[in-house]
Amino acid sequence: MCGICGLVTGGPPPEMDLLLGMMARLKHRGPDGSGYLRDEGAGLGHTRLAIVDTAGGAQPLSNEDGSLWISFNGEIFNYVELAAELRARGHRFRTASDTEVIVHAWEEWGEQAFNRFNGQWAVALWDRTRRQLVLSRDRLGVRPLYYAHNGDRLVFASEIKALFADPAIPRVLDPVGLNETFTYWSTVAPRTPFTGIQQLEPGHVAIMDADGFRSHPYWSIDFPLRGEEPCQDTQANADALRERLVEASRLRFVRSDVPVGAYLSGGIDSAVTAAVVTRYTDAPLDTFSLRFADAEFDEGRYQQLMAARLGTRHHDVVVSEREIADVFPQVIRHAEAPLLRAAPAPLFLLSRLVRDSGYKVVVTGEGADEVLGGYDIYREARVRQFWTRDPSSEVRGRAAELLYPWMARSPGRAPAFARGFFSQHLDATDPAMSHRPRWQSTAALKNLLTEDARAACSVGAAPDDLIARMPAHSGEWDQLSRAQWLEMTTLLPGYILASQGDRMLMANSVEGRFPFLDAEVVALANMLPARHKLLGLEEKYLLKRAFADVLPREILQRPKQPYRAPDxxxxxxxxxxxxxxxxxxxxxxxxxxxxxxxxxxxxxxxxxxxxxxxxxxxxxxxxxxxxxxxxxxxxxxxGDGGNSTDSPTTPLTAIDLTRQGQP
Amino acid sequence: MEQQVRSRIISFIVSNFLFGDESRSPRDDESLLESGILDSTGILELIQFLETDFGIEVADSDTVPDNLGTVANLTRFVLARTADGLPSA
Known part of the structure; x- marks a missing residue:
């Protein structure tokens, strides 16, 4: 896990100061070393958190003849298998790193390489012969990658603050980005909260060369047509899910040259991943949990239950409201986005605990709710779907009262109003029916804006532009699949994996690994019939069935408690x-x-x-x-996004191929 | 009396849900839910206001849009429950 940055230019060679300045702003992502490559046309910077091939994996790294260079953030978990395949095709490796596998895979397969990777990545490849930059990002957006155009230059980096190290990049909040945030809870890629700063969309590859800049998907979120799911047998699907999740967890635990810990939230997802990884170590696994001083949010009882069951060495941090407020400015500095929840702040404190305990890699349960149907918004949508079929049914109407039993101020306490709220915008043909109540209540935030700001925001087309991006055949998907597509396109990459994920982990130089977002797990999950994910109103049904023997009954049967913090x-x-x-x-x-x-x-x-x-x-x-x-x-x-203590990480690997860099 | 109740209700809505923005003050028959003034939990604040400011008890069975959904319905509901006149507030 690391930070990457760089630029390509059609004008003078990249300035050394700029490259080093960008790297300095990514020090927290890579405290173990840094490096750069510079030639007349491009600069690649890298800050390194050494995890795989800690001795040999310094970057930027090149192919055999030095014509192709790479700066890479992330992990390719199937790199061992890919390296064997590439060796068989005549490629020679100098290191034992997954980084070098990407270089040879690009040489061998070009853009088709990315679909062979099972991992989480943001990568920049510079082909010196073709003077071509290639950027790529993993399928679901685990790893961040931002860029900005400035004249004949393209500047890119893992975090926006590194782009702002270039004083030529304007720093302006984007009103359309605000409109998206005050609708979806985050912007939707390629948009960011800043005007002119874009992010590479998940599952995309971008090319920058003499022909200009273009980006296109190498993979996209897809589901079978409703009723045409290839396997309808519940037990067979449960077995397949278990097999793939076990393999996904194994890869994320063993493919590391430093120790790997695990988060335990008290819920099912992290209990599954932690339980599976305990199989691969004889030493006690270290587990980490977040607790709250406020009992409404605390899940300590379940965390301790699971830790005791697995015999782990358990650590937790109890977070108070005051601590959330104290770290919140740092949280925003790392998240680089408006947040509608305080929930990222405790995760910042949790990754600090991990770091202080001597760990730099954790496996977590993130992604299970999106991929396997765990969110309340899916249940809510199913209730609303019932209503569209029979709006007068009293029994079905009462289903709203089943929603959100965990909320102290539950709408169930004013049932007629809850029903009134959730039955607005009921249109069975609306592709975004699932998300309308959330978007509508979030949009109320815009009433706080000044008249000018509100007018500037209103030029954004949210949510119509997002709905227009749904695949043409999505109308034939199950309603749950459409809701999942929306969730996996908006909240997952925009908030869960960014503000609550990568940014809070990397703020303390910790890498997160997410078995539920494994390429094989997602491929299987997206082929399941909807009822295997959400059975009636029972969420993540297949996961519970697949791991029933691993989970204590108290955790299996407890009402779902979404992760929340005092706001x-x-x-x-x-x-x-x-x-x-x-x-x-x-x-x-x-x-x-x-x-x-x-x-x-x-x-x-x-x-x-x-x-x-x-x-x-x-x-x-x-x-x-x-x-x-x-x-x-x-x-x-x-401010300019910098920090007075910014300086490049040492040791520094310097490769200067410009004329002025030659002796 | 009716006018006094209505204006206290509107004034609560403007200060509590609109934070003083009178330009968005609801019309008598405008649905507080559909206009986005009340969210699914804001209704509980409204109930608390009725109970403390008007001294009336709002039962679970009262929490329906016919009673609480618009300024007009709220006014009628409060007047019916305080038929003997307003408690001295």
Whole structure:
């Protein structure tokens, strides 16, 4: 796991200072060393977190004749098998790293190589002969990759802050990006929160050469037509799922030259992955958990139960509201996006615990809910689908009361209104029916914006533009598949894997590995009949069936508790840190110009009346949207995204092939 | 009396859900849910307001749009429950 950066240019050679400046801003992603390659047309930078071939895997790295160079962030878990295949075809390897496998795979198969990789990656390849840059990102967007055009230059990096090391790149919040965030909870690739900064879409490859820049998918999310799923047998599918998840977990545990730990959330997904990896080690596995001082969010009982069952060496960190507020500015610095939830902050504290315990790799249960049908939004959509078939049915109407039993302020307590809310926009032919209630309630955030900001936002076409991107045949998919497509296109890469995933892990130089996002697991999951994922309203049915013998009954049968952290309550207590008042004061709000100062004062006055407690979902999102957007502006628009302590990681591997670099 | 109840309800909605933005103040018969003023949990704040400000008890069976869904319905509901006149607030 690492940081990558670089640029290609049609003008003068890349400036050394710029390359080093970009690398310095990615130090947290690669504290074990750094390196660069520079020639007349391009620069590649790399900061390294050494995990595979810790002795030999320094980057940038080249092919045998030095014509092809690579800067790579991530893991190709099937690199051992690919290397054997490439050796059989005559390729010679100098290192034992997965990085070198990518170089030879590109030489052998070109763009077809990426579909052979099972892993998580953001990669840049520079072909010196063709003067061609190739960028690629894994299928679902585990690893980040941003870029910006500036005249005849293309600048790219793992994080936006590294692009901002180039003073020629403008730093402006994108109103359309805000509109997307205040609809979907994040922007949708290729858009980012910043004007002119784009991200490579997951599953895409991009080329930059004399013919210009173009990007296209090498893979896309797909599902069979409803009723045409190849295997309808529940037990056969459960067996296949188990087999693939065991293999996916094994690869993520054994393909590392440093020890691998595991997260335990208290839920089913991480219990499965941790249980499987304990099989591959004789030493006790180290497990890590997040606990909350507030009992409403705490899952300690289940974490300890699972740790005891597996006999792991268990570590946990108990997070208080005040700690969430204290680290939140750092969280925004790493997330580089407005956040509508405080949930990333505790994950930042958890990865710190991992790092402090001497680990730099963890396996987690991330992705299971998206891939195997675990989210409440899927259940909610199924209830709403029943209503479209028989809107008058009282029995079906009551199903809304089954939703969200975990919420202290559950809509079930005002059932007629819950039904009223969830039965808005009921249209069986609407491809996005599943997500309309969420998008609608999130869009209420835009009412906080100033008139100017609201007008600027309204040029965005969300959500129509997203719906237009759904595959033409998605109308023939099961409704659950359409909901999964939306979730895997918006929230998974935009928030879960980024703000809650890569960024919070890499902030403390920890790599996450996600067996549920394994290419083979996803391929199988996307071929399953919908009822094997969501049986009635029972979520992740097939997963529970496949691992029933591994999981304690208490965990198997507990009501699902989505991961959440205290939101407004973390920032609206009397002892909240000073920065909260500073950035929400009338002057600060007016000078940024995005939010209506009177609305901000009104909202925070309301929130502070009860220390941020007992607020509804929308108000919690409002508080977070304002705090995070104001911080984002403070750090990246008023500030330049840098940090006075930035410096490149040593040791530094320098390869300068420009004329001025030659003796 | 009716006007007084209505204006207290509107004033609560404007300050609590619209944070002072009177330009979005709801019309009498505008659905508070469909206009996005109330979300699925905001209704509980509305119930709490009715209970504390008007001193009336709102049973679970009362929490239907016919009683609470618009400013007009809310006004009628409050007046019916405070038939003897407003508790001195």
């Amino acid at each position: 407004a309550a973390s920032f609206c207590a009397p002892d909240a840190p000073d920065w909260v008042g500073d950035i929400t004061g009338a002057d600060a709000v007016t000078s940024v110009g995005l939010f209506e100062p009177r609305a901000v004062q009104g909202l925070f006055a309301k929130a502070r009346r009860n220390s941020g407690r007992d607020l509804g979902n929308t108000d919690n999102m409002r508080v977070l949207a304002i705090l995070s957007t104001q911080l984002l502006h403070h750090l990246f628009i008023a």
